[in-house]
Amino acid sequence: MDEVLERVGVGPVRLSPIVACELLRGARGKAARAVDKLVARMVSIEPPSWRESFLEAGRLLPRVFRDHEQVGLARLQNDVLIALTARHTGAVLVTRDAHFHALREQVPFVLAVLG
Numbered sequence: 001m002d003e004v005l006e007r008v009g010v011g012p013v014r015l016s017p018i019v020a021c022e023l024l025r026g027a028r029g030k031a032a033r034a035v036d037k038l039v040a041r042m043v044s045i046e047p048p049s050w051r052e053s054f055l056e057a058g059r060l061l062p063r064v065f066r067d068h069e070q071v072g073l074a075r076l077q078n079d080v081l082i083a084l085t086a087r088h089t090g091a092v093l094v095t096r097d098a099h100f101h102a103l104r105e106q107v108p109f110v111l112a113v114l115g
Contacts, residue, residue: 014045016085018078047081047088057081064106083107 020039027035047053057080065076083100086093086109093100094112104111 012043014091015039015042016045016082018081018085020044022078045085045089045091047085053081053084053088056084060103060106064103079103080107083109086110 015038020042023035024032024039057077060080061073061076064080079097079100080103083093083103084107085091087107090110092110092112094114096114098113100111100113103109
C-alpha cells in the first residue's frame with residue numbers, strides 16, 4: 001500500500017467491485033480471509049451506469065485487443081470495465097498490468113503502473 005500511496009498521493013483509496021471479485025475468486029485459506037477483510041473495509045467505486053459501461057466495453061474490446069482470444073476475453077472485459085470506471089469517476093487506476101496502456105489509446109483515464 002505504501003508504494004501505491006507514494007505513486008498517487010494520499011487521496012481516498014477505493015476498490016472496484018470487479019477487482020474485489022477477482023481477488024475473492026483467486027484467494028484461498030488465510031489469503032481468502034485477508035481479502036474478505038480488505039473488501040469489507042474498502043469503499044466501492046463504480047461508474048454512473050453499469051449498463052452503459054458494459055455496452056461500451058463490448059464495443060471497445062475488439063478495437064483495443066484484436067488478439068483478445070489469446071489473452072482471455074473475460075479478463076480483458078473486466079479490465080475495460082475497470083478503465084471505464086476510472087474514466088467516469090476521475091479516479092487514478094493503479095495496477096501492475098502494463099496492458100492498460102493499450103486501453104488508454106481508446107479510453108482516456110489516469111493510470112499509475114507499479115513496477
